[in-house]
Amino acid sequence: MKTFLNCLAALALASAASGIHAASNDEIVLHGASTLQPWRVMVAGPGGAEQALEGGAVTIPKPAGSHAPGAAVGARAGDEAGMRNALTLQWKDAWVASLRFDGGASLDLRDYTAGGTVAFDINVADLEQGGIYFVMRCGPECYRKLPFVLPGRKLQGKGWQRLSFSMACFARAQDDFSRVPLPFSLEANGSGQVALANIRFVKRGKPNTPCPDYLAQSVTPEPLSHAWALANWPKRHLQKLDENRKLLAAGKNPKIVFIGDSITEGWEHAGQAVWQRYYAKHDAVALGFGGDHTENVLWRLQHGEVDGLAPKVAVLMIGTNNAGDRNDDPQATAAGIKAIIGELRRRLPGTKVLLLAIFPREQLPDAFLRRLNEQVNARIAGLADGRHVFFANINESLLNADGTLSREVMPDLLHLHERGYETWARSIAPILQELLAE
Numbered sequence: 001m002k003t004f005l006n007c008l009a010a011l012a013l014a015s016a017a018s019g020i021h022a023a024s025n026d027e028i029v030l031h032g033a034s035t036l037q038p039w040r041v042m043v044a045g046p047g048g049a050e051q052a053l054e055g056g057a058v059t060i061p062k063p064a065g066s067h068a069p070g071a072a073v074g075a076r077a078g079d080e081a082g083m084r085n086a087l088t089l090q091w092k093d094a095w096v097a098s099l100r101f102d103g104g105a106s107l108d109l110r111d112y113t114a115g116g117t118v119a120f121d122i123n124v125a126d127l128e129q130g131g132i133y134f135v136m137r138c139g140p141e142c143y144r145k146l147p148f149v150l151p152g153r154k155l156q157g158k159g160w161q162r163l164s165f166s167m168a169c170f171a172r173a174q175d176d177f178s179r180v181p182l183p184f185s186l187e188a189n190g191s192g193q194v195a196l197a198n199i200r201f202v203k204r205g206k207p208n209t210p211c212p213d214y215l216a217q218s219v220t221p222e223p224l225s226h227a228w229a230l231a232n233w234p235k236r237h238l239q240k241l242d243e244n245r246k247l248l249a250a251g252k253n254p255k256i257v258f259i260g261d262s263i264t265e266g267w268e269h270a271g272q273a274v275w276q277r278y279y280a281k282h283d284a285v286a287l288g289f290g291g292d293h294t295e296n297v298l299w300r301l302q303h304g305e306v307d308g309l310a311p312k313v314a315v316l317m318i319g320t321n322n323a324g325d326r327n328d329d330p331q332a333t334a335a336g337i338k339a340i341i342g343e344l345r346r347r348l349p350g351t352k353v354l355l356l357a358i359f360p361r362e363q364l365p366d367a368f369l370r371r372l373n374e375q376v377n378a379r380i381a382g383l384a385d386g387r388h389v390f391f392a393n394i395n396e397s398l399l400n401a402d403g404t405l406s407r408e409v410m411p412d413l414l415h416l417h418e419r420g421y422e423t424w425a426r427s428i429a430p431i432l433q434e435l436l437a438e
Contacts, residue, residue, distance in 0.1 A: 117205025130192030131227025264288025294336025
């Protein structure tokens with residue numbers, strides 16, 4: 001009997017060390033009413049600062065030199081609005097905040113990816129100025145992010161709600177979910193307060209909440225819905241429509257239109273002096289919106305941003321946010337770019353499209369996001385037909401000889417400094433000159 005009891009004790013300790021609390025053969029409880037919580041709960045804030053949630057509460061210190069002096073991130077564990085053993089995340093004026101399950105043994109979730117769900121209770125106390133996302137990481141280069149900004153805001157003030165998502169919202173066809181190091185994380189930005197409880201994986205669950213199809217998301221037109229963009233992104237769209245109307249009313253028609261994301265928007269900021277030297281004489285227009293993915297550019301084109309214009313050349317570069325924000329499959333990003341070119345050809349039939357390779361990002365040549373973008377570039381090069389669509393890859397001009405990226409060109413290893421815009425303008429000048437002359 002003593003040996004049997006020792007075996008039971010050993011099994012209990014092994015279960016705790018494994019990070020798995022199996023409620024049954026069909027469930028894995030990550031966090032629930034039970035006191036068994038082998039997974040460490042980590043709370044992170046701006047600047048990469050993080051702490052384990054040990055005890056009742058934790059406050060993340062603001063990083064030195066923070067650009068958001070009012071930023072604050074904290075979390076607590078305990079009863080919340082009548083729910084036992086909840087986890088509550090609070091954040092204010094934060095570019096990033098998160099509450100994640102970390103430090104346990106990797107989970108084998110292969111049996112849950114086909115027909116399984118991840119389910120939990122959620123109480124959205126405040127999300128008027130914030131956004132939330134649910135995240136899983138199945139490996140060092142497997143980051144799966146489910147946006148829940150607008151649906152989350154609809155739950156504000158409605159008390160505890162039970163959500164159940166299909167695992168297909170996170171697991172893609174090529175993913176290996178046999179050793180999942182980060183099975184669940186709540187990520188947030190802006191300001192808000194959200195509590196979670198009873199987080200579990202159900203092998204034969206029934207989802208009650210839809211999610212985007214990752215294969216179709218890049219080609220399905222929609223406005224950008226990040227919390228930080230909800231107020232300003234629509235305003236910028238209307239502003240661009242108004243600027244175009246005023247330009248045409250003044251008898252000017254832009255010969256060049258640039259279309260893209262924050263890197264293109266940067267022509268109005270870090271690249272402004274370069275723009276004046278190269279493009280002001282062409283009455284050029286910059287239609288760059290920070291944070292845009294391919295589907296956001298599609299939406300803008302379908303809602304008037306090039307209507308009435310007849311440029312000789314449209315310079316298009318888009319896709320780095322598809323990679324950086326949600327690690328889109330390169331084929332999906334390329335499909336989104338192809339859809340944008342099709343939209344431009346329909347709306348601007350007399351315009352030549354100069355498609356640029358997505359610029360390099362991250363310092364090292366073998367960095368994951370850099371490689372994702374290069375895989376997209378290899379695919380979109382074939383979209384050029386030499387008559388209406390032309391492709392140019394100027395990336396080497398932005399890099400050091402060893403393939404590394406300099407902060408003198410891109411201070412944050414993503415967005416260009418004035419020197420980078422000068423390199424961009426100079427590199428495409430011969431191509432533009434030829435296309436404008438035709």
